[in-house]
Amino acid sequence: MVATTTTGMFLLCFDALCPCFGSKRKDGSEDPVLARGATSSSSFELRSISDRISGSPLRVPPSPSRFSLSSPPSRNDPLNLSLEQVIKLTRNFSPALMIGESYFGKAYRVDLQDGLVVAIKRARKEHFASLHAEFRNEIALLKKIEHRNLVQLLGYIDKGNERIVITEFVANGTLRDHLDGQHGLVLGFGQRLEIAIDVAHGLTYLHLYAEKPIIHRDVKSSNILLTEGFRAKVADFGFARIGSTEPGQSVIQTDVKGTAGYVDPEYLRTNYLTVKSDVFSYGILLLEILSGRRPIEVNRGAREKITVRWAFEKYNKGDVQSILDPMLTESVNEDILNKTFDVMFQCVAPTRADRPPMKEVVEKLWKIRRDYAKTQNRAEVAL
Numbered sequence: 001m002v003a004t005t006t007t008g009m010f011l012l013c014f015d016a017l018c019p020c021f022g023s024k025r026k027d028g029s030e031d032p033v034l035a036r037g038a039t040s041s042s043s044f045e046l047r048s049i050s051d052r053i054s055g056s057p058l059r060v061p062p063s064p065s066r067f068s069l070s071s072p073p074s075r076n077d078p079l080n081l082s083l084e085q086v087i088k089l090t091r092n093f094s095p096a097l098m099i100g101e102s103y104f105g106k107a108y109r110v111d112l113q114d115g116l117v118v119a120i121k122r123a124r125k126e127h128f129a130s131l132h133a134e135f136r137n138e139i140a141l142l143k144k145i146e147h148r149n150l151v152q153l154l155g156y157i158d159k160g161n162e163r164i165v166i167t168e169f170v171a172n173g174t175l176r177d178h179l180d181g182q183h184g185l186v187l188g189f190g191q192r193l194e195i196a197i198d199v200a201h202g203l204t205y206l207h208l209y210a211e212k213p214i215i216h217r218d219v220k221s222s223n224i225l226l227t228e229g230f231r232a233k234v235a236d237f238g239f240a241r242i243g244s245t246e247p248g249q250s251v252i253q254t255d256v257k258g259t260a261g262y263v264d265p266e267y268l269r270t271n272y273l274t275v276k277s278d279v280f281s282y283g284i285l286l287l288e289i290l291s292g293r294r295p296i297e298v299n300r301g302a303r304e305k306i307t308v309r310w311a312f313e314k315y316n317k318g319d320v321q322s323i324l325d326p327m328l329t330e331s332v333n334e335d336i337l338n339k340t341f342d343v344m345f346q347c348v349a350p351t352r353a354d355r356p357p358m359k360e361v362v363e364k365l366w367k368i369r370r371d372y373a374k375t376q377n378r379a380e381v382a383l
């Protein structure tokens with residue numbers, strides 16, 4: 001409840017601070033809204049998104065097979081582990097094999113005989129109802145989704161007192177841990193840009209996926225996993241969309257609990273969710289990647305608590321350098337920073353219609369990456 005109030009207050013302040021976001025789309029169109037549970041409107045929504053972006057030279061075909069940038073599919077399909085096998089492989093959920101814990105439950109690392117490493121997530125009982133109702137229907141769809149920037153779902157077990165999700169294992173932990181310096185290595189600006197682009201690719205794919213767009217609903221730094229090569233993969237899509245489709249269930253409370261600071265204000269207000277809700281969360285994440293700060297910094301003074309508000313003040317004063325993570329020692333060209341923060345503030349526009357679709361975000365970040373690479377080359381020549 002406290003979190004909801006804080007977010008609400010912030011929205012008021014942010015609206016007041018930011019009259020520029022009040023403008024309507026030029027073409028006057030509203031995003032079609034996907035009502036909770038109303039899957040029948042999904043294909044309409046997808047079509048409408050494709051229509052709007054069709055003028056772009058960098059078109060993303062909605063067909064997953066063509067858009068997928070993934071390495072050749074490593075199909076161990078179907079990964080058909082039984083509950084008994086899982087218990088044996090995890091040595092009865094041994095703490096020694098535990099790799100993480102989230103509100104969803106505990107996760108374990110398991111090495112299978114053929115060299116395949118998987119993560120096994122054991123759901124807490126309070127998530128059973130939602131898993132049971134919706135997740136089973138989604139599982140066939142989610143298993144088909146293969147993209148290098150999405151954590152691959154491999155299997156699901158629903159038996160007796162257990163609900164277990166099996167996914168690909170991603171070696172290098174969560175983005176949040178890296179931003180906190182827990183791996184003893186500071187991500188450079190170029191690496192952060194790559195991570196931002198990877199996440200944007202993953203979300204674009206989900207949003208444009210086949211006939212049924214998938215809304216992640218819980219985009220945040222602790223749901224982004226890094227590989228050994230510091231490429232990013234979005235985790236836990238598919239869990240998030242299931243929990244809150246029951247009419248009458250307290251959607252907002254459930255979502256705000258884990259993710260205060262990331263939730264689309266229009267979703268909070270209306271209870272309607274669209275792909276643009278993910279775009280908002282993505283903007284908050286992008287700021288987190290660039291600044292290193294959490295969306296809500298509880299230990300800072302009033303003016304700095306809400307990171308996006310703090311950043312917006314700096315940005316309005318033309319002081320983009322001071323938004324950057326102080327751990328970054330390189331100096332980044334101000335034009336590059338301006339452009340990156342422009343994209344970020346577009347994503348967090350209070351009104352959905354003012355937020356770009358993820359695919360457009362990808363294209364903008366590609367351009368920024370190209371410009372950044374040029375400044376890097378110049379720097380090398382100067383040396």
Ligand SMILES: *[C@@H]1O[C@H](CO)[C@@H](O)[C@H](O)[C@H]1NC(C)=O
Pocket residue numbers: 078080082
């Ligand atoms: C999975 O394994 C169970 C028993 O372990 C078997 O009954 C079932 O047919 C298998 N399913 C597939 C798709 O292989």
Ligand SMILES: *[C@@H]1O[C@H](CO)[C@@H](O)[C@H](O)[C@H]1NC(C)=O
Pocket residue numbers: 171172173183227228229
């Ligand atoms: C993350 O990757 C770096 C570089 O490959 C490696 O040194 C480090 O041990 C990895 N960390 C984990 C937790 O795997």
Ligand SMILES: *[C@@H]1O[C@H](CO)[C@@H](O)[C@H](O)[C@H]1NC(C)=O
Pocket residue numbers: 315316317318319334335338
């Ligand atoms: C970046 O934006 C600020 C504020 O709008 C502006 O004053 C500054 O000139 C811009 N810098 C570059 C290099 O474009």
